[in-house]
Amino acid sequence: MINQPQSDDSDGGLLAQVAGGAETAMNHCINKYGPLVWSIVRKYVRNPSSAEDVVQETFTDLWKSAKRYNSTIGTETTFVGLLARRRAIDFTRKANRQPHLEPMPESDTLELASTEPSALACCEREDVKAALKELPEETRTIFSLHFDEGMTHPEIVEKTGLPLGTVKTRLRRGLIELRNSLRRLDDAQPQDTTSS
Amino acid sequence: MTNQELMNRFEELEAGRIFGDLEADEIREWEELSKDPRCQGDPSLELLATALDIDFDEECDEELPASLRKALEEGMKPFVVAEATDDKVIRPSIWKKIFSDTETAWAVAAVCLLLLVAQMFVDESPEKRFAGSPEALVAQADDVIQSKFGGTEAFGQMSGEVVWSDELQEGYMTLTNLPANDPTLKQYQLWIVDPDRDEKPVDGGVFDIPADSGTAIIPIRNPLVVRNPQAFVITLEQPGGVVVSKQEVVVALATAS
Numbered sequence: 001m002i003n004q005p006q007s008d009d010s011d012g013g014l015l016a017q018v019a020g021g022a023e024t025a026m027n028h029c030i031n032k033y034g035p036l037v038w039s040i041v042r043k044y045v046r047n048p049s050s051a052e053d054v055v056q057e058t059f060t061d062l063w064k065s066a067k068r069y070n071s072t073i074g075t076e077t078t079f080v081g082l083l084a085r086r087r088a089i090d091f092t093r094k095a096n097r098q099p100h101l102e103p104m105p106e107s108d109t110l111e112l113a114s115t116e117p118s119a120l121a122c123c124e125r126e127d128v129k130a131a132l133k134e135l136p137e138e139t140r141t142i143f144s145l146h147f148d149e150g151m152t153h154p155e156i157v158e159k160t161g162l163p164l165g166t167v168k169t170r171l172r173r174g175l176i177e178l179r180n181s182l183r184r185l186d187d188a189q190p191q192d193t194t195s196s
Numbered sequence: 197m198t199n200q201e202l203m204n205r206f207e208e209l210e211a212g213r214i215f216g217d218l219e220a221d222e223i224r225e226w227e228e229l230s231k232d233p234r235c236q237g238d239p240s241l242e243l244l245a246t247a248l249d250i251d252f253d254e255e256c257d258e259e260l261p262a263s264l265r266k267a268l269e270e271g272m273k274p275f276v277v278a279e280a281t282d283d284k285v286i287r288p289s290i291w292k293k294i295f296s297d298t299e300t301a302w303a304v305a306a307v308c309l310l311l312l313v314a315q316m317f318v319d320e321s322p323e324k325r326f327a328g329s330p331e332a333l334v335a336q337a338d339d340v341i342q343s344k345f346g347g348t349e350a351f352g353q354m355s356g357e358v359v360w361s362d363e364l365q366e367g368y369m370t371l372t373n374l375p376a377n378d379p380t381l382k383q384y385q386l387w388i389v390d391p392d393r394d395e396k397p398v399d400g401g402v403f404d405i406p407a408d409s410g411t412a413i414i415p416i417r418n419p420l421v422v423r424n425p426q427a428f429v430i431t432l433e434q435p436g437g438v439v440v441s442k443q444e445v446v447v448a449l450a451t452a453s
Contacts, residue, residue: 021277030268034260040249052264059268063275064365067419074243082246089216128251146215147248153217172211179244 015076019067026063033062036077037084043150044088050095058087092152131181139174142167199234206235214242274326330359330368330413337361341425343450345371351447358428358450360416367400367416369428374447376407377432384447385437388418389427397429398422402437427451 014032017025037058038051045051061083069079132140138160145151145159156167197205209226212218218226229235260268327333334340345356354374360367369386377383386400401417432445 021275023272023276026272026276027269030260030265030272034265034268035258036250038260038264039258043249048261052261052267055260055264056267056271060271063272065419067417077250078243078246081250082242085242085246085249089214093216125251128247143248147245147251168212168215168217171215171217172208175211175214175241175245176207179240182244 013071013076015062015066015069015079018063019069029062030059033077033080034059036081040081040084041088044085044092050091054087054091055084058084061087127182127185128178131178131185134181135174135177138162139170139177142170143174146171202229202232202234205229206232207238207241210238211241214245274328327361327364327366330357330370333359333361333364333366333368337364337366339363341452343428343452345369345428345430345448345450347374347448348446350445351375354448356448356450358416360422360425360428360452362423362425365418365421367418369414369416369430370411371405371414371448372411374405374409374412374430376405376409379404379435381435382432382445383435383437385431385433385441386414386416387429387431387441388416388422388425389429390422390425392424393420393422396440399437399439400428402433425452 014025014029018029034055037055041051041054041058042048045054058080062080065083069076132143135143141160142156142162145156151159153164153167153171156162157164160167162170206226206229209218209222209229212222213226327336334342339362341358341360341362343358345354345358347354351374354372356369356371356374358367358369374384383402383404385402387397388400389397398418398420401414403414405412428450429443430447430449431441431443432447433441
């Protein structure tokens, strides 16, 4: 006889059902998030065959890690997108023969969650758009080339004529500045004690 | 370098990690700084980068290729918890409850950008294959650990074995004469002791033993990656299991040989 162990995570909607091994939920998950994962991966992995492999790896990750999704942290979409993005970036790094980087220790992340719950609060789409406008024009252009068109750093260099180091710096510091802007925005908003 | 300068440098390296553009020397620097208690990992940057990826995406309605769709459906099968089809397969009642749930409305709202901070949670999973049974695991994996369970005094009549593969991150317990539990009162929970990972045991899943079960095969469900398990411990816990066991009722123990 085979007894299936149970998940004790019941807060995650669809992903909670996936964590429980529900076939219907897994199929629904493929329907719902497949196009998103495919789209993110295709941005970074140009070879269609390789992209399909990365999508499969992403969903395998999802089946195994769905239990770890925490609905108080972010949306299921963001969680799934994060898995896809990590896999895609990892693939491109390996393809470029860059050294492997170990993932951030999980215990640190868990600890952070309990000690700094307000590191970044709710960000509506409009908030992100507004914060993006605060970035320098050059950085916005590089962001668009990277996130919208999925350009690699060398491609951005070729497109913009900027040195590689500048592209890297603009992306890195732009992301940090954008996050900081969103935090400031959140701090400036009155606290809402009602759930939306 | 002041504390602020140190944290700023780590944050810039962390952003580079998220963009996947760290040079070898930067990776070494990141690894060094990440050990510094002043440099806590902050998932907000990666969440934001993901949100930007989603937000900028204008083609997320593109259908999956049929071949990929089929491959995904095939790939999920090893993770599906099968319906009870005969007297050898037991489906815990919780699955029925889960199946009866409707999707919550907020999941639809997931298409919006919501960034919250916190933990998240994802191990780089090393799995590439899935054996599906203890026998297949032993046959397929080159690094299988096999250990005998010994029951504690109150559970001295039980016997069992655990098989585990670090490579596949897959394992099974085969348990005989473990007393049936009432899931509304107590449930069994497996713990994996992996000192290389954490001093606290890793949750290996909650499970039930029905009456007259004879020998039960329990798949191990570890949400976290286990690298070097030294022992497997079964405890009896409150329904649903616990995050950290007080080990008030230790049922059985298997040490890795």
